[in-house]
Amino acid sequence: MVKHKANKRKKTYTPGQIIWQIVRYFSLIFFSFVAVIPVVSCVITAFKTEEEYQTTNVMTLPKSFVNFDNFVKAFNMANMGKAFLNSVIVMIFVLIASVIIGTQLAYVLNRFQFPGNKLIRNLFLFASLLPAVAMQVTVYNIMQALGFVNHLYGYIIMMCGTDVISIYIFIQFMENISISLDESAIIDGASYWTIYWKIILPLLKPAIVTSCILKGVGVYNEYYAANLYLMNRNLKTIAVSLYTFVGPLGSRYNLICAGVIISLLPALIVFILCQKQIYSGIAAGAVKG
Amino acid sequence: MEEAVAGRKGFGGWLRSRKGQKTLICVGFVAIPLILLLSFTYIPFVEMVRFSFFKMKYTTPVDKRLFVGWRNYLDVFRRKDCFSALKLSLYYCGGALFQLVLALYLATILSFKAKGNNLFKGFMFFPFLINGIAVGFIFKFFYTRGFVFDTVLSWCGFDMDNLPFWLKDQRINNWSLVATSVWRYFGQNMVLFIGAIMSVDSELYEAAELDGANRFQQFVHIILPSIKTIVTLNIILSITGSLSAFEPPYVITSGGNGTGTYFVIMNEIAHVSQKVGLASAMAVVLLLIIFLCTILQKLFFKFVFRDAESEDESYKAKRARLRAEKARARAEKKGVA
Structure with missing residues (x-):
């Protein structure tokens, strides 16, 4: 709401406001990244075949995101x-x-x-x-x-x-x-x-x-x-x-x-x-x- | 007249009278929760105090239990593993304080409306909803040599060979575990603080904006005073919470390599080596510490906050309070109508 008002007044920002916005988005993106990356890495790995898992880096994307073999195996193995x-x-x-x-x-x-x-x-x-x-x-x-x-x-x-x-x-x-x-x-x-x-x-x-x-x-x-x-x-x-x-x-x-x-x-x-x-x-x- | 009816028909009549019904419903509605509370909280609690004076296993028959007096308590302080484990809570305490500051910062940022807030909030909150075992696996994977964390750091220009073993190196592994706990709970804390900040009258911010107050001033003069109670409460809760830190070491390292916190050691003593007496004594000692903290908290609130609020109530806070009262009165009127 605050931002909306500022927009209505004029489209110019003071340097302070610009820095504030940069800091704001930087922190939000950084901490969202921190929160998400452990889970995302898990998702990436879950779609990898045995061979891919052995040979590629953990953060390399898998060849296909529709390979559900691991999920089926895990599901059965853990009952x-x-x-x-x-x-x-x-x-x-x-x-x-x-x-x-x-x-x-x-x-x-x-x-x-x-x-x-x-x-x-x-x-x-x-x-x-x-x-x-x-x-x-x-x-x-x-x-x-x-x-x-x-x-x-x-x-x-x-x-x-x-x-x-x-x-x-x-x-x-x-x-x-x-x-x-x-x-x-x-x-x-x-x-x-x-x-x-x-x-x-x-x-x-x-x-x-x-x-x-x-x-x-x-x-x-x-x-x-x-x-x-x-x-x-x-x-x-x-x-x-x-x-x-x-x-x-x-x-x-x-x-x-x-x-x-x-x-x-x-x-x-x-x-x-x-x-x-x-x-x-x-x-x-x-x-x- | 009800009384007369009750007199005539004896117990049956009394049951049908208002008073009888009241008793009936009170007893009926309180009985089950109270029985559950007694049998799963208070009886175990009394047993725990009693067991702490015996040397026994779960399977020891009642007459074979050996009364040892205060020896279990002395052991808690004498045994190296028990007492040094308490020191580990300092790590968790540090982590918890960092978590509070971080949560407060993010909550403040998010309380100014802007695009994408909800998405960021969702990302940061979601870890709270993941079960402990899954968190354990995620971070075992995350910290493995050459895996996720190392890869991310190497993107940032760190040399992979100079990085420590996050879960094995005793200089750093406790911090690694603390970080998982911060990761899991900072979003929850943040949502809690956002809730508190949102309950402040939004007109206050607009007034401040018109007066030309910048974000930092708004934070110091409006946000902080209005949520200081909940912040203090959380600081104290984080102290008791870090004393009872359990999950990260239990599921990630199983307490190995000097990461066993007090409860991990206690869990092992109770359920693996079956020294129930000693484990009970450990539990009682920790409970006493927690009670002490809670009492201090109560005193703290009583003496620090009451005075501060009654004498020091700033003009803005007063305005906020009056307005909130008016709003409540209005809402009540609406509710009645």
């Missing part, structure tokens, strides 16, 4: 079809469960004053301070005791249980939903369940979308706990299935890169489709502090 299925199952259940749990908890904490309200809020806040990796030392023990290790449902339940950020997004959003809506519904004789189900939940829709995207990306990319609890070959999620490339392939990076590209394709598609929601989700997650 990625099954892994995609597992990831989708985990994601669907975790998202549904965390939306239900999160919105219900936010509704109660925001609308009702009862002894322990503040305590529960603080319990969740405190939980967000505990680093997940440290907690796994003993969560592992509990997962074993419950018989949750090596079962998809066990992993799903655990992933629902360690969800703090989406609860915060819901609580924040609830604060902007006018309480007079609840009151008029009560006068009309609606039960609390009806208020939650028919009024609050539909109004929370933007927050639900935001938290689903953030949580979905998080679940899709989670590998540490998945690695610990889903050791069976048939239970691996997509992030963990990539790990199968470590041993046998050594440095056959054309295959590994193909696997990497396959694994990040869904994230890329979601990103292109939902850029706005992702950005606003990042901003919403930040305000919690």
Whole structure:
């Protein structure tokens, strides 16, 4: 907008403005290049045949960009079809469960004053301070005791249980939903369940979308706990299935890169489709502090 | 009248009364999340503190666990690998601070509207969405001798023979790992700061522009004051974050060649050598440090910011605040209507 105005006034720039524009575009292009080059090099390598990979420099473009052999090989080798299925199952259940749990908890904490309200809020806040990796030392023990290790449902339940950020997004959003809506519904004789189900939940829709995207990306990319609890070959999620490339392939990076590209394709598609929601989700997650 | 009904019909009636329904819905909606929170956060937490006083493995039956008192804690400080690993967080701290400055700079640049902003923003943000294992592979590949990074540097005129081994040379490998973490998160930080900058009233910039303020002045007098809370918060978060640095060394070097951070060592002690007691003690020590940082942060905000904001509120900030309040009131009116 600022630039637009300047244009309208006159088409001349002061030297300062010109330097500023040069610096600006130089930094943007440079850091975009830095951000993109590791991924681009992977894409280039993923399209190379074995012979090309051995003989050409990594940054030389491949002969053809329609050679999908590596992708097919990588896909089969890491059992990625099954892994995609597992990831989708985990994601669907975790998202549904965390939306239900999160919105219900936010509704109660925001609308009702009862002894322990503040305590529960603080319990969740405190939980967000505990680093997940440290907690796994003993969560592992509990997962074993419950018989949750090596079962998809066990992993799903655990992933629902360690969800703090989406609860915060819901609580924040609830604060902007006018309480007079609840009151008029009560006068009309609606039960609390009806208020939650028919009024609050539909109004929370933007927050639900935001938290689903953030949580979905998080679940899709989670590998540490998945690695610990889903050791069976048939239970691996997509992030963990990539790990199968470590041993046998050594440095056959054309295959590994193909696997990497396959694994990040869904994230890329979601990103292109939902850029706005992702950005606003990042901003919403930040305000919690 | 509800009370009377409740009195007549006993418990069933009470359940149907408003008060009963309220209790029912509170209990019903809070129970599951609370049970999950307790069983996957607080019970493990208590167990962790308890385990830290025992010498045990995951498979040791309860009666065979050996109580060793404070020995695990002493070991955390005595063992070379544990304590020296904490020093590595200084690298990550340095990286995180650089990342914040970079993110702030780019966010400021991008907050002035111009063509192509969205594209640049997308490029820089996307690494945040790549999973950790994939990032690991990408950078193993990236840093391999004669591969991507070396090639790019040779384009810039560096002699390939003089370049170090990025992941093996102990003088540089920690910085290489820190760089991957900066690469992954600077875009996310940037988007966060852009969000904060955008929430500043845009009329302020226009007023400043008319007054002839240049970009740098706009940054110092408008942008920085309005986002200093979120910047400070992120500085503190980056300290706790770098203490718990884990992913880059875990997936790229597996902690070899002196790159094992505290959590990588802890993970190995817990799940490979199965010294659960020692690992728990390590976790507890780190948690205590993190709590300390958090408390300091709270105090910092309480004493530094409150005073600064109430006494020092500049004319511009005040104007911004008043205008924001007005806008909110207007929005509320609209919401009611």
